[in-house]
Amino acid sequence: xxxxxxxxxxxxxxxxxxxxxxxxxxxxxxxxxxxxxxxxxxxxxxxxxxxxxxxxxxxxxxxxxxxxxxxxxxxxxxxxxxxxxxxxxxxxxxxxxxxxxxxxxxxxxxxxxxxxxxxxxxxxxxxx
Amino acid sequence: xxxxxxxxxxxxxxxxxxxxxxxxxxxxxxxxxxxxxxxxxxxxxxxxxxxxxxxxxxxxxxxxxxxxxxxxxxxxxxxxxxxxxxxxxxxxxxxxxxxxxxxxxxxxxxxxxxxxxxxxxxxxxxxx
Numbered sequence: 224x225x226x227x228x229x230x231x232x233x234x235x236x237x238x239x240x241x242x243x244x245x246x247x248x249x250x251x252x253x254x255x256x257x258x259x260x261x262x263x264x265x266x267x268x269x270x271x272x273x274x275x276x277x278x279x280x281x282x283x284x285x286x287x288x289x290x291x292x293x294x295x296x297x298x299x300x301x302x303x304x305x306x307x308x309x310x311x312x313x314x315x316x317x318x319x320x321x322x323x324x325x326x327x328x329x330x331x332x333x334x335x336x337x338x339x340x341x342x343x344x345x346x347x348x349x350x351x
Numbered sequence: 352x353x354x355x356x357x358x359x360x361x362x363x364x365x366x367x368x369x370x371x372x373x374x375x376x377x378x379x380x381x382x383x384x385x386x387x388x389x390x391x392x393x394x395x396x397x398x399x400x401x402x403x404x405x406x407x408x409x410x411x412x413x414x415x416x417x418x419x420x421x422x423x424x425x426x427x428x429x430x431x432x433x434x435x436x437x438x439x440x441x442x443x444x445x446x447x448x449x450x451x452x453x454x455x456x457x458x459x460x461x462x463x464x465x466x467x468x469x470x471x472x473x474x475x476x477x478x479x
Binding site: 287288289290291311314315317318319321322324325329332333335336337339340341 | 415416417418419439442443445446447449450452453457460461463464465467468469
């Protein structure tokens with residue numbers, strides 16, 4: 224085993240930690256929306272269907288902490304706060320949107336599998 | 352607006368629902384591990400570091416329901432249960448592994464951003 228191969232479990236852990244973000248549906252939506260350019264909190268909130276004020280604040284803080292987003296406060300009254308993707312955030316959009324495109328293209332196959340599984344497991348209500 | 356464009360929010364929902372899987376670190380690890388070929392429950396459990404019996408059962412059931420994995424029971428004593436990727440599961444590996452590769456390649460940038468954020472927010476303990 225070469226020294227570089229000794230780190231395989233560590234590599235998995237790294238990947239998991241970073242891609243945990245992809246399963247956070249709010250984070251994915253925010254990153255994709257900010258692909259257009261910088262936005263205010265209220266604009267992001269409107270674009271991300273169903274997100275609460277608190278959840279969006281938490282999401283944006285996580286994205287800022289991980290280096291995907293910058294947060295700039297302008298000293299107006301009330302303060303204007305703008306969020307923008309960093310270069311790292313822009314780079315993340317490619318693998319995320321590939322996964323999203325795959326998901327959209329294959330959604331009907333997943334939906335069919337779920338329906339078949341539920342029917343097989345006897346959990347499906349029979350339509351009248 | 353063409354009729355097909357009226358479904359953009361629906362498309363986002365579709366993508367979110369399917370890619371929620373990618374944030375489930377157990378699911379990702381199982382899908383990647385099964386890329387090698389069919390495996391028994393005990394083999395999967397050994398390969399997925401830190402997963403509990405119960406969590407792995409739930410993970411495999413979710414993957415089976417979504418059509419990514421098949422489960423075959425052989426009537427031996429004790430019964431042998433094998434899990435195998437479906438064609439859909441194999442197709443999912445490509446966008447997942449691209450995202451994983453991105454994550455591994457960029458892990459140090461994320462780690463640096465986190466350290467800088469924590470220092471800035473005054474939450475970091477000073478090393479002695």
